[in-house]
Amino acid sequence: xxxxxxxxxxxxxxxxxxxxxxxxxxxxxxxxxxxxxxxxxxxxxxxxxxxxxxxxxxxxxxxxxxxxxxxxxxxxxxxxxxxxxxxxxxxxxxxxxxxxxxxxxxxxxxxxxxxxxxxxxxxxxxxxxxxxxxxxxxxxxxxxxxxxxxxxxxxxxxxxxxxxxxxxxxxxxxxxxxxxxxxxxxxxxxxxxxxxxxxxxxxxxxxxxxxxxxxxxxxxxxxxxxxxxxxxxxxxxxxxxxxxxxxxxxxxxxxxxxxxxxxxxxxxxxxxxxxxxxxxxxxxxxxxxxxxxxxxxxxxxxxxxxxxxxxxxxxxxxxxxxxx
Amino acid sequence: xxxxxxxxxxxxxxxxxxxxxxxxxxxxxxxxxxxxxxxxxxxxxxxxxxxxxxxxxxxxxxxxxxxxxxxxxxxxxxxxxxxxxxxxxxxxxxxxxxxxxxxxxxxxxxxxxxxxxxxxxxxxxxxxxxxxxxxxxxxxxxxxxxxxxxxxxxxxxxxxxxxxxxxxxxxxxxxxxxxxxxxxxxxxxxxxxxxxxxxxxxxxxxxxxxxxxxxxxxxxxxxxxxxxxxxxxxxxxxxxxxxxxxxxxxxxxxxxxxxxxxxxxxxxxxxxxxxxxxxxxxxxxxxxxxxxxxxxxxxxxxxxxxxxxxxxxxxxxxxxxxxxxxxxxxxxxxxxxxxxxxxxxxxxxxxxxxxxxxxxxxxxxxxxxxxxxxxxxxxxxxxxxxxxxxxxxxxxxxxxxxxxxxxxxxxxxxxxxxxxxxxxxxxxxxxxxxxxxxxxx
Numbered sequence: 001x002x003x004x005x006x007x008x009x010x011x012x013x014x015x016x017x018x019x020x021x022x023x024x025x026x027x028x029x030x031x032x033x034x035x036x037x038x039x040x041x042x043x044x045x046x047x048x049x050x051x052x053x054x055x056x057x058x059x060x061x062x063x064x065x066x067x068x069x070x071x072x073x074x075x076x077x078x079x080x081x082x083x084x085x086x087x088x089x090x091x092x093x094x095x096x097x098x099x100x101x102x103x104x105x106x107x108x109x110x111x112x113x114x115x116x117x118x119x120x121x122x123x124x125x126x127x128x129x130x131x132x133x134x135x136x137x138x139x140x141x142x143x144x145x146x147x148x149x150x151x152x153x154x155x156x157x158x159x160x161x162x163x164x165x166x167x168x169x170x171x172x173x174x175x176x177x178x179x180x181x182x183x184x185x186x187x188x189x190x191x192x193x194x195x196x197x198x199x200x201x202x203x204x205x206x207x208x209x210x211x212x213x214x215x216x217x218x219x220x221x222x223x224x225x226x227x228x229x230x231x232x233x234x235x236x237x238x239x240x241x242x243x244x245x246x247x248x249x250x251x252x253x254x255x256x257x258x259x260x261x262x263x264x265x266x267x268x269x270x271x272x273x274x275x276x277x278x279x280x281x282x283x284x285x286x287x288x289x290x291x292x293x294x295x296x297x298x299x300x301x302x303x304x305x306x307x308x309x310x311x312x313x314x315x316x317x318x319x320x321x322x323x324x
Numbered sequence: 325x326x327x328x329x330x331x332x333x334x335x336x337x338x339x340x341x342x343x344x345x346x347x348x349x350x351x352x353x354x355x356x357x358x359x360x361x362x363x364x365x366x367x368x369x370x371x372x373x374x375x376x377x378x379x380x381x382x383x384x385x386x387x388x389x390x391x392x393x394x395x396x397x398x399x400x401x402x403x404x405x406x407x408x409x410x411x412x413x414x415x416x417x418x419x420x421x422x423x424x425x426x427x428x429x430x431x432x433x434x435x436x437x438x439x440x441x442x443x444x445x446x447x448x449x450x451x452x453x454x455x456x457x458x459x460x461x462x463x464x465x466x467x468x469x470x471x472x473x474x475x476x477x478x479x480x481x482x483x484x485x486x487x488x489x490x491x492x493x494x495x496x497x498x499x500x501x502x503x504x505x506x507x508x509x510x511x512x513x514x515x516x517x518x519x520x521x522x523x524x525x526x527x528x529x530x531x532x533x534x535x536x537x538x539x540x541x542x543x544x545x546x547x548x549x550x551x552x553x554x555x556x557x558x559x560x561x562x563x564x565x566x567x568x569x570x571x572x573x574x575x576x577x578x579x580x581x582x583x584x585x586x587x588x589x590x591x592x593x594x595x596x597x598x599x600x601x602x603x604x605x606x607x608x609x610x611x612x613x614x615x616x617x618x619x620x621x622x623x624x625x626x627x628x629x630x631x632x633x634x635x636x637x638x639x640x641x642x643x644x645x646x647x648x649x650x651x652x653x654x655x656x657x658x659x660x661x662x663x664x665x666x667x668x669x670x671x672x673x674x675x676x677x678x679x680x681x682x683x684x685x686x687x688x689x690x691x692x693x694x695x696x697x698x699x700x701x702x703x704x705x706x707x708x709x710x711x712x713x714x715x716x717x718x719x720x721x722x723x724x725x726x727x728x729x730x731x732x733x734x735x736x737x738x739x740x741x742x743x744x745x746x747x748x749x750x751x752x753x754x755x756x757x758x759x760x761x762x763x764x765x
Contacts, residue, residue: 072764073408074436076415159589160532162596179587182532184741270533272732272741288404289725290411290432290718290764 060303067297073290086297096298098273099281100305102188106263106277107256109192110199114252115245117196118203123233125204126211136208140201147198151265154194155181158266165190181267184274191266191275198262199255203248210244211237246317253313257306278302364394365662366420368410370402374614378680382673386666393662396420403723407433410650414438419650422663425473427464427644428714428721431557434467435718435765440649440658441470450664452671460711461644461685473646474667476674477682480642480707481540482610484626485518489604493517506631508574515583518604526583527605528597531738534590535731536723540641541607542734544629545571547712550636554759558717561755565748572737572744574632579738586739598624610704613681626700628707642711643722644685683708718765719758729754 067086071079090096125135142150157164158180169177180190214237222232260279263269269276269284276284282302286295360366371379376399387395398420400406407429413419415438425433433439447453452474454462461475490496495514497503505514515526530537546553549571551564578584585603588594598606599619606616607629616624629640647667652658670677674689678698683705684690696702720726733750736742742750 070762072436074411074415074432074438074765155589155591159591159593160587161585161589161602162593162600163589179532179739182587182589182735182739184736267533268535268728270535270728270732271735271739284725284728287408288723288728289761291761292764 063296063299063303066293067300069293071291071293071296073287073292079293082293086294087301089294090298090301095273095281096278096301099276099278100302102275103257103259103277103279103302105188106192106195106259106275107253109189110195110256110259111249111252113192113196114200114203115248118200118207118248119238119241119245121200121204122207122211123237125208136205139204142198143201145198147261148265150194150198151262154190154262155266158190158194182271184272187267187271187275191263194266195259195262203252206248207241207244210241214240242321246321250310250313250317254306254310257309278305360657361394362656362659363392364396365422365659365666367395367397367422367666368400368406368413368420369397369424370400370406371424372399372401373611374618375611375677375680375682378676381676382670385673386669389669390665393666395666407723411436411438414650417653417657419652421649421652421657421659422666423648423650424476424645425648426722427461427473427475427646428724430465430473430646430648431467431716432718432721432765433648434470434472435557438651439472440651440660441472442474442649442660442664444471446660446664447471447474450661450668452664452668456671456687458683458685458687458690458708460708460713461646464644464713465646473648474664474671475644475646475685476671477677477685478642478644478708478711479610479682480640480704480711481537481544481607481629482626482640482704482707483629484598484606484608484612484616484624486598486601486604486620486624488623489518489521489601490625493521493604502625502627507634508632511630511632512577512581512583515578515605516581519583522602522604524602525585525597526603527578527607528585528588528594528603529607530588530590530594531585531735532587532589532593534594535727535735537590537594537608538731538734538738539727540609541575542568542571542730543641543712543714544639545574545632547639547641548631548633548636553715554717554720554755558715558719558763559759561752561759563752563755565752568748568751569744570633572734572747575734576737576740576744579740584738587735595619610681610683610701610707613700624700626704628704628710638710639712640707640710642708642713644711644713645682646685717758718763719761725758726755729758 066078068083069078069080070082070085071077121135121139125132125139128135158166160166160179160182163180165180166177178186181187218236218240219232222236227235258279259277260283263275263277264280264283267275269280278298279302282295282298285291285298369376369379379397383395383397387393400409407425410419410423410425411433430439444454457465457475458478461478465471465473465475485495485502487496487500490502493514495503495505495517503514505511517526519526529541546567549564549567551567552562554560555562579586585597588597594608595606595612595615596619597603599616606612610626613626628638631638647663647670649658649660649663671686671689674684674686675692675694675698678684678689678695678701681701683701684695689695690705695705714720714722714724714726717726730751733742733747733754737744737747
């Protein structure tokens with residue numbers, strides 16, 4: 001949402017700018033040019049604008065409206081007006097809060113390692129003068145797989161009795177390995193581990209690009225000032241990666257808050273709802289139960305939560321950037 | 325300038341013409357809501373497994389007899405996604421002419437006015453009568469006194485066993501059939517003997533990520549205790565908490581005595597335990613027949629789920645696939661006659677359906693010598709007499725919220741994370757919450 005709304009004004013400014021500042025020419029030409037210019041910018045914006053209204057703004061407004069009705073999947077239309085009943089039900093529902101809690105737990109379990117591991121991998125891969133392409137490919141490759149493939153892979157790895165993960169743990173001498181996806185205490189950790197392996201490549205590439213932007217002179221200067229390798233890493237490289245870290249962390253945060261695919265396929269939210277994130281709760285109330293009105297309310301609440309988290313994050317980042 | 329306008333006009337005209345001619349295509353029909361050519365018969369079903377291949381075989385005779393009809397079968401993933409698509413297509417007046425439903429889903433679909441009723445006269449016109457169908461399935465195909473579905477089968481929860489393991493464990497009688505294993509103690513004894521023979525587990529049941537199987541295990545035992553769950557179409561909870569507790573305690577006992585793995589994967593894991601010889605028994609639906617046979621060949625047999633409790637009549641969790649006619653916008657779009665013709669033809673191929681494991685609802689086939697010769701199908705055919713359908717409520721039925729709520733408790737109890745007593749209490753609380761929620765129908 002935020003990315004798309006940010007893109008619209010930018011593209012308008014660009015198109016408008018090039019229309020107005022055309023190459024200098026005679027008055028008549030300029031007059032014709034500006035008449036054209038009046039329609040060029042909106043005309044070029046129109047395709048995206050239509051798309052934006054039809055697929056983003058429209059559904060958002062519809063969701064907000066539908067949240068005040070008792071709509072049903074098996075009946076047409078908005079249903080009966082229920083006012084704030086859906087909101088009262090959602091905010092008073094233990095399922096709503098637990099699913100939101102699981103969403104945040106998953107976000108914590110994935111965002112932290114996804115930032116740190118990506119950074120470490122990028123630092124390691126950056127050391128290679130030759131053959132760097134191989135590591136770049138190897139670490140990035142899992143990210144190109146679709147969520148269904150990842151889920152299937154890890155469902156077999158984490159499978160009870162016959163899975164690889166239990167076998168490995170047994171080999172290390174653990175008599176009764178946990179049921180990775182079947183134990184409420186382990187299921188979310190297992191899903192998070194699979195997700196980290198799957199998506200770490202994207203952050204890794206962002207970090208690697210940022211590392212390559214750091215000029216060699218900075219390294220040389222620091223070395224001449226007597227900084228050891230650790231000091232160079234801690235005091236020079238990591239601070240210079242600040243902007244990349246912000247980008248990686250924000251993208252990761254939003255992606256993790258929107259988790260659905262792999263959990264839907266790997267655990268369907270189980271066992272005992274211990275891995276059910278908010279989006280799955282929305283899916284279950286909307287599509288399994290057919291209560292679309294209530295599901296709209298929960299969707300809107302989740303949207304607000306993600307918006308708030310992103311805003312708070314941006315504010316924090318901006319303050320630290322200003323401070324430095 | 326003018327040239328460009330003419331050009332644009334021409335492009336627009338072409339696009340419009342393309343749009344009109346596009347009415348014949350599926351996308352065109354989707355956009356315009358056109359009813360499609362009369363010769364077309366759309367059929368939706370959720371058979372992605374081995375039974376999908378059987379279904380394709382059943383369509384062949386129909387295609388041969390009706391060369392003028394273009395049959396368009398569409399296979400979709402089982403469960404909520406299938407019903408969502410069926411519901412939305414019907415609501416937006418673009419339903420298939422005929423579709424498959426689980427009878428456990430029928431109350432919701434029929435109460436929502438999504439289905440076209442079928443009269444007995446229509447049935448008769450297409451060579452079908454109530455007497456042709458298994459009584460329990462035909463009765464369940466009604467809603468509010470009206471027939472809304474034509475049953476295809478009954479598919480119960482059954483018991484698979486390895487004949488080699490059973491023989492080694494001394495469980496086979498002189499006739500080569502499995503000895504008496506009914507009753508709580510006898511069943512446990514049989515599993516213990518099988519466990520000694522396999523050196524791993526007595527039986528396996530998919531308990532992780534498979535709320536449906538958990539539900540079927542629970543529901544079979546719960547109904548054998550003669551207990552009821554809900555009344556008034558799901559608005560009133562009449563659950564027997566004591567019976568639920570007894571069932572959960574028995575399920576937990578199987579894990580405590582290490583006869584059944586406390587966590588076996590629903591994604592093939594439980595079946596693999598049987599096929600790899602790590603378990604002698606498998607509690608599952610009969611539709612796994614082709615998968616099991618594919619893995620172990622002839623070294624297995626099947627029988628109805630054992631009668632553990634004697635407080636009620638024999639019961640095993642079961643459901644039925646049935647044909648429905650989703651309500652269309654017009655008589656021409658409905659094509660009910662053609663659809664029923666197709667249904668009758670499919671029922672005529674019931675023997676092919678039975679080969680996939682399901683017990684035919686079509687009695688001419690179920691009573692035929694050819695079906696009796698089918699093994700192991702005929703060994704568990706009696707299970708259909710004890711078919712315990714899901715309670716009639718909007719939140720119950722195939723892949724429903726009730727499955728999830730109860731399945732969670734059963735998984736936790738079997739795995740030892742939850743004791744039977746609080747487990748049963750949680751079931752009752754979850755059920756009350758569902759009953760309190762305003763029905764979407």
